[in-house]
Amino acid sequence: MSQSKRATNVPVVAVVLAAGFGTRFDPNNPKQLVSVGGKPIVCWSIEAFEENPRVTDIIVVVNPTVRATVEELIEQAGYPKVRMIINGGAERVDSTAAALGALADAGIPADAKILIHDAVRPFVEQRSIDGCIDALDELDAATVAFASTDTVLLTEFRDGRKVVRQVPDRPHTFRAQTPQAFRFDTIRHAYELASADPSFHPTDDTRVVVDYLPDAAVAVVDGSETNLKITTLADIPTAERIAAARLGGGTGEPSARMAIGPGDPVESFGPSEHSTMTREEAKARMHAIFAEAARGMRR
Ligand SMILES: Nc1ccn([C@@H]2O[C@H](COP(=O)(O)OP(=O)(O)OP(=O)(O)O)[C@@H](O)[C@H]2O)c(=O)n1
Ligand SMILES: C[C@](O)(CO)[C@H](O)COP(=O)(O)O
Numbered sequence: 001m002s003q004s005k006r007a008t009n010v011p012v013v014a015v016v017l018a019a020g021f022g023t024r025f026d027p028n029n030p031k032q033l034v035s036v037g038g039k040p041i042v043c044w045s046i047e048a049f050e051e052n053p054r055v056t057d058i059i060v061v062v063n064p065t066v067r068a069t070v071e072e073l074i075e076q077a078g079y080p081k082v083r084m085i086i087n088g089g090a091e092r093v094d095s096t097a098a099a100l101g102a103l104a105d106a107g108i109p110a111d112a113k114i115l116i117h118d119a120v121r122p123f124v125e126q127r128s129i130d131g132c133i134d135a136l137d138e139l140d141a142a143t144v145a146f147a148s149t150d151t152v153l154l155t156e157f158r159d160g161r162k163v164v165r166q167v168p169d170r171p172h173t174f175r176a177q178t179p180q181a182f183r184f185d186t187i188r189h190a191y192e193l194a195s196a197d198p199s200f201h202p203t204d205d206t207r208v209v210v211d212y213l214p215d216a217a218v219a220v221v222d223g224s225e226t227n228l229k230i231t232t233l234a235d236i237p238t239a240e241r242i243a244a245a246r247l248g249g250g251t252g253e254p255s256a257r258m259a260i261g262p263g264d265p266v267e268s269f270g271p272s273e274h275s276t277m278t279r280e281e282a283k284a285r286m287h288a289i290f291a292e293a294a295r296g297m298r299r
Helices: 041-050 067-077 092-105 126-135 184-195 205-212 233-247 279-289 291-297
Strands: 012-018 057-062 082-087 113-118 141-147 154-158 161-166 174-183 218-222 265-267 276-278
Touching (some): 012 041, 012 092, 041 057, 041 067, 041 113, 041 126, 057 092, 067 082, 082 092, 092 113, 092 205, 113 126, 113 184, 126 141, 126 174, 126 218, 141 205, 174 184, 184 205, 205 218
Parallel strands (some): 012 057, 012 113, 057 082, 141 218
Antiparallel strands (some): 113 174, 265 276
16 A cells, blocks of 8 residues: 555546447437436436545536537536536547546646546436545545445356356445546556556446556445436436435525636645636636647547
């Protein structure tokens, strides 16, 4: 655990991955744009990080299908921490790689804390976000996860049919959730190593670290049943129930806390988790710092 020397007062950047095509949901109705509780799913996810005072910056990863709408939603809401919207790639891993490239181009410090989140997990708890940020003071990687209540079966194909290969002890099995959090240099290094392997198609970022940096322990941070990933249409009624509970019978409109005015101070990009800037200053800083990355994102 040589991480004890790592700085704690560093930028905390949330990467919201919204570049998927929702093939299991409805490819003609991008799930990240679907409203639950009257609010688009991608907005719930962005707001989870806007509302956490320790998160300094947010970047949103999109695909061409949703780009214009996501841009409009962000513009309308005026999310002050959103620094850039970049194009993702064909698979989730490509979208993460695009975000890491943009952050490198922007000169993000090596020890920055990067929280990578599925846009389609709209109800992540603040305690899980905080847990990730705290865990990175101890280890270079962390994932939110929820203990499995079912026994998990590892399977394989044998003689043309699927059979059980192994039954791990249930107390050791967890369902991976997001955010998954890393020191920037750790996840960059893992992705560099993985990029040399064209047959590697991980569905999450933790696996990239586990497979390519086996010495880097990944902390497990408490998730929740409500940190649901909206995968198919069948998840929508559950999502509506969670949204209703969150909104406490309200309208589903963004909370007063989100209605940040142009001159209001906000927690913003900087070397500190505690620095404040006005929205204009934050935007100006964004343009300066991310100019290079912005050119790359429009490739
Ligand atoms: N090329 C991709 C694929 C996925 N994602 C994001 O990764 C998260 C988790 O992915 P998943 O639920 O699998 O979403 P989709 O890839 O959209 O769904 P499907 O696999 O059914 O196509 C989502 O927020 C999705 O937008 C992404 O940014 N870029
Ligand atoms: C990252 C993830 O949310 C962890 O549960 C998940 O792996 C993402 O996508 P999937 O393709 O639906 O597994």
